[in-house]
Amino acid sequence: MSVCSLPEQFSFLEPFAAVWGDLHSQDERYLKRQSLSYGELEAFHAVLAHRLEEVFSYLDGFDPNALPEPEARLFRTVLGLTEASQAVEIFGQPRVPYAPYPHSVKMEWVGYEPH
Amino acid sequence: MADPINIKSHMTKAADMGLANGQVPVEYYTSPEIYAREQAMIFRRAWLMVGRIEEVPGPGDFMVRDVPPLDARIVITHGKDGLIRAFHNACSHRGVALVCQERGNALTFRCPYHAWVYGVDGSLRAIPSEEDFPHVDKAKNGLAQIHLDVWNGFIFLNFADQPEVTLHEFLAGLDTMLDGAPFGQFPFYLQVTDEIDCNWKNLVNAFNEGYHVAILHQKTLRPAVIPKENPYLHYLDIKHFGPHSAGTVQRNFDYNPNVPTLSWVYAQMLPTSAPDKQAIAEGRAGFYEHPGINRLKIPNFGTETITIFPNISIQPLANGYLFYQFWPLSHNRMRTEVRIYGRHAPKNLREEFAMANTLAATRDVVVEDMAMSRLQQIGLQSGGKKVQNFGENEPLLRMFTRDYEAYLAGGGLTPRHADAAE
Numbered sequence: 001m002s003v004c005s006l007p008e009q010f011s012f013l014e015p016f017a018a019v020w021g022d023l024h025s026q027d028e029r030y031l032k033r034q035s036l037s038y039g040e041l042e043a044f045h046a047v048l049a050h051r052l053e054e055v056f057s058y059l060d061g062f063d064p065n066a067l068p069e070p071e072a073r074l075f076r077t078v079l080g081l082t083e084a085s086q087a088v089e090i091f092g093q094p095r096v097p098y099a100p101y102p103h104s105v106k107m108e109w110v111g112y113e114p115h
Numbered sequence: 116m117a118d119p120i121n122i123k124s125h126m127t128k129a130a131d132m133g134l135a136n137g138q139v140p141v142e143y144y145t146s147p148e149i150y151a152r153e154q155a156m157i158f159r160r161a162w163l164m165v166g167r168i169e170e171v172p173g174p175g176d177f178m179v180r181d182v183p184p185l186d187a188r189i190v191i192t193h194g195k196d197g198l199i200r201a202f203h204n205a206c207s208h209r210g211v212a213l214v215c216q217e218r219g220n221a222l223t224f225r226c227p228y229h230a231w232v233y234g235v236d237g238s239l240r241a242i243p244s245e246e247d248f249p250h251v252d253k254a255k256n257g258l259a260q261i262h263l264d265v266w267n268g269f270i271f272l273n274f275a276d277q278p279e280v281t282l283h284e285f286l287a288g289l290d291t292m293l294d295g296a297p298f299g300q301f302p303f304y305l306q307v308t309d310e311i312d313c314n315w316k317n318l319v320n321a322f323n324e325g326y327h328v329a330i331l332h333q334k335t336l337r338p339a340v341i342p343k344e345n346p347y348l349h350y351l352d353i354k355h356f357g358p359h360s361a362g363t364v365q366r367n368f369d370y371n372p373n374v375p376t377l378s379w380v381y382a383q384m385l386p387t388s389a390p391d392k393q394a395i396a397e398g399r400a401g402f403y404e405h406p407g408i409n410r411l412k413i414p415n416f417g418t419e420t421i422t423i424f425p426n427i428s429i430q431p432l433a434n435g436y437l438f439y440q441f442w443p444l445s446h447n448r449m450r451t452e453v454r455i456y457g458r459h460a461p462k463n464l465r466e467e468f469a470m471a472n473t474l475a476a477t478r479d480v481v482v483e484d485m486a487m488s489r490l491q492q493i494g495l496q497s498g499g500k501k502v503q504n505f506g507e508n509e510p511l512l513r514m515f516t517r518d519y520e521a522y523l524a525g526g527g528l529t530p531r532h533a534d535a536a537e
Contacts, residue, residue, distance in 0.1 A: 026474060049375035052468075059464050075464055082472040085376035086479055091334050096479050098486040105478055106308040110170075112460040114467060 006077070007070045010055065013077055016044045020080030021073045026107045026114075033083035034095050034102055045088040048081050067115070075115050120413055122344045127353035127362065127510055134513035138502040143519070144314040144495050150446035157425050157522045158184040162264070162271040162278070162285045164427050164440065166191065169268065169302040170218070171199060175235055178218040179204060183442045183450060185274055189261065190214045190224075192235040199265065201272050202237050202258035207251070224258075233258055266290050268299050279528045287357030289423065292407035300401055301435040301456040305470065307478045308452050311485045313492035315426065315449035316515075318441040321484045322420065322428040323511035325350055325364060331487055335480045339388070340366040340417055349508050350420065352411050358424035358518035358527065360511055363409055366390070366417030376472065384469040386476065387435040387455050388418075394433070402431035422511065424518060434458070437477070447492055453481050 006017050019036070023029050033041065048055075055078055062071050087094045095101060129137070143149055165180045171193040180189045188204040204212040206226040213226040213233075223240060224233045232241040237258040242248050262273040264282035267290070271282050283290060321327065325348030329341050341348055342365045350362030368390055372378050385391055394400040402408050402419075408431060409416040418430040428439040435457040442450045455477055461467035494500070505512040521527035 026471060030475070030478070045376070049379075052376065052379045056465050056468070064464050064467070079468060079471055081376055082468065082475045085374070085472070086475050089372075089374035089377055090476070090479070096482045096486060098490060099482050100311075100486070100489070103482065105482070106306075107474060107478065108306045108308075109460075110304055110306060112303070114461075114471065115464075 005070065006074050007058070009058070010074055012047065013074070016047065016080065017073055017077045019044070021077045023076060023080065024115075026079075026082070027104055029080055029083045030107075031102055031104060032080070033087055036084075036094060038087065038092075038094055041084045041087045041094055044084050045081065048078065049085060049089075052078070052081075064115075072115060079115065120411055122351065122365075122413070125351040125363075125411055126345070126349040126508070127351065128507045129505070129510040129513050130507060132353070132355065132510050132514060134510055134517065136513050136516055137505050137507075139505060139512075139516050140502060141495050141500055143516075144316060144492070144503075145446065147446045149523075150443065152523050153443065154184045156525065157519070158182070158443075159274050160279060160522065160528060161425055162273050162282050163425075164269050164271050164423060165189065165201075166270045167268050167298070167302075168199060168265060168270060169299065173220070175220045175222060176218075177214065177221060177235060179214055179216070181442075182272070182274070183444050187274065188212050189272065190258070191263075191270065192237075194234075194236045196236070198236075199263060199270065200237060201261040201263045201270075203261065205259065206231055207239060207256040207258070208242075267294065267296060285357070285528065286423070287359060289354075289356040289359040289361065289421070292354065292356070292361070293405070293421070294407075296405045296407065296431065297401050298431075298436065298456075301458055303458065303460050304438075304454045304456045305474050306452060306454050307474070307481060308450065309478075309481065309485055310444065310448065310450045311489050312448050313485075313488040314447055314495075315441045315443035316519075317488035317491050318439075318449065318451055318484060319422075319426060319428075319515060320509075320512050321488060322439060323360075323422060323515060324509045326506070326508055327487075331483055332480060335476070335483060338367070339370045340364070342367055342415055347508060350511070351413070353510060354410075355514060358515070358522075359422060360514065361407075361419050361421045362511065363411060363413065364417045364420055364430075365413060365415045368392070368415045380469045380472045383465045385434050386469075386473040387437060387457060388432045390417075390433040400433055402436070403433070405431075422515075424515070425522075439481075447496065451481060451485060453477065 006013055170178050174193055174195045177190055177192040189201050190204045191201045193199055204214050206213045208231050211226050211228045214224050230243050234240055237260055239253045239256045262278050264271050328348045329337050353362040395403055408419045418432050421429040426441045430437040438454040440452045444450055461470055518527055
């Protein structure tokens with residue numbers, strides 16, 4: 001792991017960037033969520049969910065189409081919460097009940113290049 | 116304040132629709148022979164929806180689509196003359212599926228095998244070493260065209276040599292009721308595609324009743340949609356048009372997610388399904404204003420769940436609509452395609468996060484339905500049960516079965532109530 005992969009003020013997210021920061025699609029994030037323990041998802045959620053506004057206030061200062069790598073990595077890490085929060089806020093467990101495991105689902109944004 | 120609506124009196128029961136077929140053979144869901152009959156008698160005869168005109172907005176725009184039950188690979192093009200056409204993706208020379216991009220813009224299509232060239236209107240333009248094909252009349256050897264028609268921006272195909280009815284006759288009045296419904300206001304979409312081991316009709320049925328929502332979707336949908344006065348989410352005021360239908364569904368307007376991520380998402384950009392109370396109050400909430408939607412004018416209107424035979428479910432919502440299509444791949448494997456339609460692509464990172472969150476949440480609901488349908492298939496195939504039981508509160512399952520049987524028997528396509536619902 002690089003010494004400062006995230007913008008410095010968000011270094012508290014470094015352990016979670018190691019998990020989520022290199023994932024580039026929603027399906028990769030969905031698969032990661034399925035593979036983690038509930039405790040790991042809860043820990044990520046506990047650190048980040050109440051600080052979303054702080055993260056996005058910072059990211060508002062950048063052109064979304066030209067994010068420097070530390071900010072892009074921060075955003076990819078934060079996108080991991082879209083999956084972790086489903087586990088923590090909705091299901092109270094990592095996986096959708098009764099679903100196959102591992103379960104890959106094709107998800108496409110048509111006419112937009114997501115981060 | 117207006118008198119409260121008596122919700123119970125609007126819960127359409129099977130008996131109200133004259134549907135006494137409460138037991139349906141399991142073999143419809145497990146038999147390869149019956150699936151072969153579905154391919155011939157339903158998918159080769161019905162008009163099948165394959166997309167929206169916004170997907171091919173300008174001249175030269177094209178897209179490729181699969182129609183799995185017919186093993187068909189289709190190219191849909193927007194011609195220079197403004198016409199939208201559909202063709203089988205097959206070169207007239209030796210059959211190569213020549214259009215290999217999923218979507219794009221082109222002046223011509225060139226076969227990568229021997230460079231036969233076609234216009235986007237399907238005409239055969241050039242044959243290299245043409246003198247060796249004296250028996251091939253270019254004027255008669257364009258791409259093989261498929262019957263196509265458009266209703267309210269939705270593109271339908273018909274694979275019969277000669278369609279038995281027009282698209283308008285096929286839609287049998289559903290089109291009239293929903294004419295002008297503003298689907299075109301929501302051109303942007305995210306697509307979820309998942310395949311699973313079950314019969315395609317398991318999913319059709321899941322979207323045709325609300326009875327399961329409080330149980331299967333207890334963690335996902337239940338808090339947001341199940342109202343106190345309708346605990347089994349009975350569809351209200353069912354309108355039916357030939358084999359197609361629409362039923363009104365409520366939701367909880369006082370739902371407050373009260374969890375940090377979802378609350379933050381709601382503050383950025385409401386999910387597709389969440390009512391935009393301000394827009395409703397100001398009369399600019401898209402589908403809410405349409406006279407064919409929420410005829411009862413119930414105040415906690417959630418969606419009108421619209422079923423188009425054989426394999427489409429559409430749910431107009433406050434901030435867009437959800438589109439579901441259920442394709443059989445065999446008698447016991449199927450593909451669900453879900454599209455989450457909204458007004459526009461994300462304009463900033465906040466909106467991208469909010470949409471990604473809605474994507475994950477919508478997908479998880481569909482995964483619940485897919486997972487349960489797989490367990491259902493295991494049970495059905497085990498062989499101990501000869502029938503499924505469809506309740507009085509599952510009228511649309513009985514109606515689908517009635518029309519499905521009519522199609523398999525060679526009928527089903529005569530518009531029965533072209534001008535009247537109920």
